[in-house]
Each structure stands twice: as structure tokens, then as C-alpha cells.
Amino acid sequence: MPASTPAKLGVFASVAISAARLPAAGKWQAARQTDYSQLFGANCAQSGLAGCDSRFATKIRGMVDQVAGLSDREMLDRVNRTVNGAMTYKSDAAVWGVGDYWATPAEMARKGAGDCEDFAIAKYWALRSLGVPDEKLQLVLLQDTRRQLFHAVLIAHTGSGAYVLDNVSNRLEADTAYAQYQPIMSFTGERSYIHGFAGNSRAVADMPKDLSAVAPGMGL
Template identity: 30%
Template sequence: MKRQYGQQGVVRLERLDKLMNELVGKEEGVKLLKVNEFFNDPTIIKWADDMQVWGKVDYWANRFESLGKGLGDCEDFVIAKYFTLLDLGVDENKLFFTYVYANLNGKWIAHMVLAYYENQDSIPFILDSNTNNIRRANNRPDLKPVLAFNAKDLFLAQQASTGKISAKSSKYTKEWAKYLEKLKKGDL
């Protein structure tokens, strides 16, 4: 981390390590809240466009890259939260990357959030880089879900609770597939 990103990257990584040690054995709700707050802290990761950070239109940074740079966009926040929660023992079947349209200042924009399902039939809680408040999706009228997926399957948002797998693809699932392939090879 120090060689590639400097001492500030090391400091952010050490802060994550400290948080994760503090969260061992805590209830899932506490883990969700603290991980969401941690990565939403602009001293950890500040929002920035991929072109500005990586020189690419769309780049899905891993958690260490985001911590190293201290910068990321909505997908990078979701990736960091997702893998941190997995490392803390949250079941991957409860966590879904969710592509939404978000209403920001009266304008609907493409956005990604992390959805947490207590169980298959529950309305998910939303972890969003735009707020530290974690609320159920039905209490987020500012978000319109489009599709949700995790490391195993792609689901249309409307079909997620029925468990029907969709063959539909998108640039987001292609990026996720590329990301997982890099992860398997140990490139991350």
C-alpha cells in the first residue's frame, strides 16, 4: 500500500483494520451501520469520477485501490462495503449490488447502492454512499431500482424476491464478471 499509494493509503487501511477488529462478534445491524459510515467518511473515500481517478470512463476499483487513492465513485463504495461485510461474516446471499436511478436535486441519475436482505422475503436495507442513514428500500422514494446482483446471480430488481434468475446482461454485470475474474486470478 505504501509503495503504491503512500502513507495516507496506509493510514486509511489501518483505520479499516481497526474498525474490522472492533466489529468482530457484533450484530449484523451494527456491522452494516459502522461499515456504511466508515466508507462514507470523505477522509476515507471521497467521491470522484472514474475518468478523474483512473483515466477511464468506467473502472471498478477494489477496496485497496479505493483506500489507497482515497477516491471512488458509487460502484467503488459498494465494492468496498460488500467485501468488508463479507470479511466480517455477513452471508453473501444477503448482499446485492443494486443499480438504481437516484433523485439528486430533482434530477434522476444512474447510481449503485448495496442492498442487505435480512431474509429472502424481506424488504432490503439500503447502504448508500450519499447518506449514513440505512433505511428500507420502501422508505427511499428517491431511489428507483433497476436490477440487483451479487457474486452468484443477476436478478432483475422486481424478481429478486422470487429467486428467478434473469439472463439479461448489462454493462454493470459485465464489469462485475471482469472484477470477479481478476479476483480469482489473484490480481487484486
């Protein structure tokens, strides 16, 4: 998954526009300011990170040893399935007692549970530990129009398309397979983007007016 070709960030048939000071940007940067790829490495215990002996970290380390020689798509599929199977989905209210909390991978490892953005962040760091470039990974906050709630997924950009790593499915699909997903904002590295739609699209009218109210896992 080479870093040379810029990723096309207008996923789910949207247009991505660079934006500053988005409400969730601070949470995203906090999730990536510490190198949590060490959590999935053989030297985790020496890294000083908590959760190295957790079931979650142990499962991910086992997966890391199995991806050598796999294609990009096969590797993404393995990461998606492994993280989905290593964690239990629970709302932030159930785990942390608040409506929206972005846990670090170390916190997730200790709890063994998290909600959709926690799964996405765990997959981000699992892929970073496998050498996937930062600029090829995109965290997307979106509206799931089928389930009528806010949701978060990780997008991995490859030479054959943008693939969705989603906690609600072990099946790896390209972003074009998700007509029910309407992206609101996304983050790649230190950059933030707001998403819109070309033309007179109904999806534009349906977008939330208050971006600070976008809490993954909560109802629209």
C-alpha cells in the same frame, strides 16, 4: 446474519428476474474474483495485496475490531459510516480518466477515492471480512430519480429487512425508505437480475432501453 433463509431480492418495491449476460456482470465478477477481505485483516501484509498500509485499509481494520457483539443493524451502520468516512467521492473521470471504471478495493485503497459502485464494492468486502454470507449481499444499479443520475448501492439482507448502504448518506435505512430509487439490475454472488415493477407502473416506461449505457455516477 445467517445464510439459511433466501434473501428477497425484489428491493425498492421491484420484481427481480434472473437474467444472463447483463452488461455489468463481468465487472461485478471481476470485483469479487480475488478475496479482498484479506485487505481488512491483521495479516494483510502477508496476503500480497496492495494498499495494506493505506489510510483506507487501516480505518477499516480499526472498525473490524469494534463490531464484536453488535446487532446486524448496528454492524451495517458501522460499516456504512466507516467506509464513507475512509474514502473521498470522486468520479471515474477524475480518478481514472474514463467514464465508468469499477475499481478493486486494493485500487481504491491506493487512490483513497472512488465513485458510488466503488464505495459499494468496498462495503461488500468489508462485510465479507466480518463473515457476512455472500448470498446476503446485493449490489444494485439504479436510477436516482431525484438527482437524475445512475447510482449504485449495496443492499444487506437481514432478518429484519433489506438495508441500504449508500455513499450519499451515513444514515442506514431499509430499502422501503427510498421512493426515488428505481433498480435496473443487481448482482448477488454469481447471479444477475434485471428489475421491473408489477402492474402498470410509470417506472417501467422510465427504465433505460440500453443497459450498457448504465454507468453509476453518470446522468440519466
